[in-house]
Amino acid sequence: MKTFNIIQIILVIIVGVSACNDELNVTNPNNQTTYDFGDSKSELEEAVIACYNRIRLEGTFARVGYTLDAVRGDEVWNSSQQWYLEYDNLNSPGTIEIGDLWPWRDFYHVVNRTNFVLSKVDKVDLTEDSYNKIAGQALFLRSLAYYYLATYYQNVPLIIDYSAYSDINTMYASNNTQDEVFDQIEEDLKKAMQMLPSRDEGGEWAQGRATCGAAAGYLARALMFRHKYEEAYEVLKDIIAGKYGHYELTADYGDNFREGPEYENNSESLFEVQFMDYGTGGTVEEWTPINISPEATQGHAIESNYASQEMGSWGDLAGSPWLYNLFKKERCTDGRLDPRLYWTLVTYEEEYNSYTGLKTAAYPDGDPRCNIIYQQEITATPLSNTSQGGISIAKFTNARTNLYKSITNGLHCGINLRLMRYSDVLLRAAECENEINGPTQTAIDYINQVRRRAGLEDLQLSDFPTADHLFEQIANVERPKEFGCENGRGIDLIRWGFFYDEDRLNQLIEHGYYKRDGTASTEELTAETADDSSFKYYYKGHEYFPIYQSTLNANPNLEGNSANKNEDNGPAFREKWTIRPVIELD
Structure with missing residues (x-):
């Protein structure tokens, strides 16, 4: 009996130890890491949603990341004369967080999360449809982030391998050239165009998500930034023909700026950032990059x-x-x-x-x-x-x-930000047609579709004897009236070379005239009647935003861009591309 009791005690101890070992190995579902997450379809779908969350931060499109490009353009000025002033005047010293750091930080959040999804998706057993939707969205959102990083900060680190973050030698990445970044943007978008469904095919799933139409639209933008007009035109014509889903102008222009399901994600929208309708989100305003509260307002500012x-x-x-x-x-x-x-x-x-x-x-x-x-x-x-x-x-x-x-x-407004509309497709198609073939009736017809929605008289081809004349109409009449005060004008001014030509820069100075007299001045201003113009303070190289100095200090492999160095990008631009002269239109 004594022997039996001893054996029994030993067995109890063995079982107890085994039980303890099993319990110690149990994964806490509330404390998961990137190493043990993303190994199933449902987890990957959650990770993709987390990528969309990052484009709704203050540094991306919830406020500063959106409005910085608007104030960089000639349609908007800094009426508070503080906060955005250095970005309005295009002379930030590189030590101001709102423009030099926040978009950089938050767009790299998008890059980080999309890289995570792409590092996991090939290891999970998925149907072809599920694989394409998950990987396609990640590719689109990564290219979206890099499009803005490259057009805001010029030459940024290109990180496309998630494992790079685990090694200090690769985590502190050096700059890539702007061309290298755009090469990757084009590659990602071309893949996403093939993988993602159209808005028509995607149905309810496609509401608010990236589609092949969104990828095609941004590919055209990326190509045009580097003056690849022939390639961009083919993509734009395919969008117009319905290859990537059906798009059309809304009957009411205002429907593009209203809140609510009957207006948002409408027939004109290729891609928009989703925000909760006013009052339907939580009450917590998350101005920090954390943005994980279940009680977040989920609006923009x-x-x-x-x-x-x-x-x-x-x-x-x-x-x-x-x-x-x-x-x-x-x-x-x-x-x-x-x-x-x-x-x-x-x-x-x-x-x-x-x-x-x-x-x-x-x-x-x-x-x-x-x-x-x-x-x-x-x-x-x-x-x-x-x-x-x-x-x-x-x-x-x-x-x-x-x-x-x-x-x-604060972060309460619920109107979705339409980042690309079908009217942009039409006006870009007109621009490409004009760049390739000069002023043609085809280019005029694209423009007139947009003008007719506004109730304006049709343009006549006979009024535009040269490509320079029609370009002036597109750049400084049609686009400002259609997209005035939206994100994208500053990027257009860079791709057209307006900062690198004396006549064009003088034109920007004239467009930027304003008064600080405490009135809502609507008069046409001149050098004599205006109080100031933002573009009078432009430092060469500051058409891009400088990389934040503390970021440069922390990363020994990273160099400043043209804004940090006050370097003129004009000679390099003119070596590759032509800047169209200023034309006085009748």
Whole structure:
């Protein structure tokens, strides 16, 4: 019996030890790492959603990353005369976080997460359809991040292998040339075009996700940045022909800037950043790059920068008087103002009430579903900034939507940001046709599709004797009126070489004239009547944003770009491409 008891005790000890060992090896599902995550279809799909989350940060498209390019252009100026000032004046010293660091940091968050997905997807047993959707979205989002990194910071590290982050020798990467980065962008987008379904094929799945149409649209943009017009034109013609899904202009231009499922992800949208409708998200504003709270507001703060300080916003950015007067120079065929003015700038125009049925006010009535009138309609143009003045910007704000009674500053606005619309496809097709074949009726027809939606008279080929004339119409009339105050104008100015030609730079100075007189000045300004112009302060090389100095200090392999070094990119640009001369249009 004694022997039996001893054996029994030994067995209990063995079982107990074994049980302890098993328990110690159990993975805590709440403390997973990248090493033990991403090994199934469902986990990879979660990881892809996490990639989309990164394009909704302040440094990407929730505020600064979006508006930095707008203020870099000639349609927007820094009405607060602080915060964005160095980026408006194109002379940041490289020590200011909002532009030199935040977009860099947050777009590399996107790169990091997409690289993770791509490092895992080949090791998981997936159907061809699932594989293509997961890998295709990751490729698109990585190329999207690198498109903005390369057009914001010029020559950035190209990291496409997730294992590079585990080795200090490769984690601290050196710069790649802008051409090398764009080569990778093109490669990724071409793959994504073949892998992703169209918006038509994708159905509900495609709502808000990257599709082959989104990849095709951004491929055309990438190709045109390097003046590959023939290649870009073929892609654009395929989009127009419906190869990547059906796209068409919305009947109402304003539907591209409204909130709600009946307007967002519409027939005109190739790709847009998704935000929760106002008041439907949580209450936590996550300004840091963490952005993991289940109670996050999940809105953006573009409205906080763009809207009128009189109406409660921060009043940082204003539309240029040049853009306002560009709209006023041409009437619709029935005599009314171009309706795009209403949706671009918050100006008071008496005729809005007389024959459009649209309210003139910003936030006039609150939510019509509540039948509550919160304030009277305005009878004058509200100030962008109550101290400096300026014209408030309407796009991607609720100034014209009449959804709620006032601005709630911060990450609350729920209007999806349409990063690429079908109208861009049409105007880019016109530009490519003009670059390849000169002014043709085909190019004019593309432009007229966009003009007819606005109710403007058709252009006539006979009015454009040279490619230079038609380019001027596209670059400085059609595109500013269609895309005024949207992200992308600064990138256009770089790809056209406008910073590298004295006449073009003088033209930008004229477009950038503004007054700091505490009024919403809408007069056409000249050197004599303007208080200033952002472009008078431009430092050579600062058409790109400098790489943050602390980032350079931390990475011994990284060098500054042209903005850090104040280097002129003009000679290298002119060696490869032509800058079209300034043409005075009738």
